[in-house]
Amino acid sequence: xxxxxxxxxxxxxxxxxxxxxxxxxxxxxxxxxxxxxxxxxxxxxxxxxxxxxxxxxxxxxxxxxxxxxxxxxxxxxxxxx
Numbered sequence: 001x002x003x004x005x006x007x008x009x010x011x012x013x014x015x016x017x018x019x020x021x022x023x024x025x026x027x028x029x030x031x032x033x034x035x036x037x038x039x040x041x042x043x044x045x046x047x048x049x050x051x052x053x054x055x056x057x058x059x060x061x062x063x064x065x066x067x068x069x070x071x072x073x074x075x076x077x078x079x080x081x
Contacts, residue, residue, distance in 0.1 A: 001019045001020060001021075001042040001043075001044060001045065002042065002043055002044070003040040003041060003042055003043070004040065004041065004042075004043040004048075004059060005038050005039070005040050005059070005060040006038065006039055006040070006041055006048075006051075006052075006057040006058060006059055006060060007036070007037075007038050007057070007058045007060055008033045008034065008035060008036070008037060008038070008039055008051075008056060008057060009035060009036070009055070009056050009057070009058065010033065010035060010051070010054075010056035011035065012032075012033065012034055012035060013032075013033045014030065014031065014032045014033065015030075015031050015033065015047060016028050016029070016030050016031070017029050017031055017041065017042060017045055017047055017048075019042050019045060038060055041057070
């Protein structure tokens with residue numbers, strides 16, 4: 001199951017999500033949900049879909065690896081390097 005980053009908008013809470021891992025075994029993950037913070041949840045999981053329907057989750061765009069490289073380059077230029 002693919003994990004996707006979301007921004008959580010609800011009250012502080014926690015949940016244990018059960019899902020099938022890449023090797024086909026049943027797995028569990030304990031997740032703490034804090035308002036205003038990002039969290040990775042399995043995108044196709046029933047619980048995730050419920051939170052989206054209740055407008056408690058907003059999908060976040062994945063950060064491209066090249067962005068970090070560009071930020072590092074800008075930082076080096078600012079230091080006079």
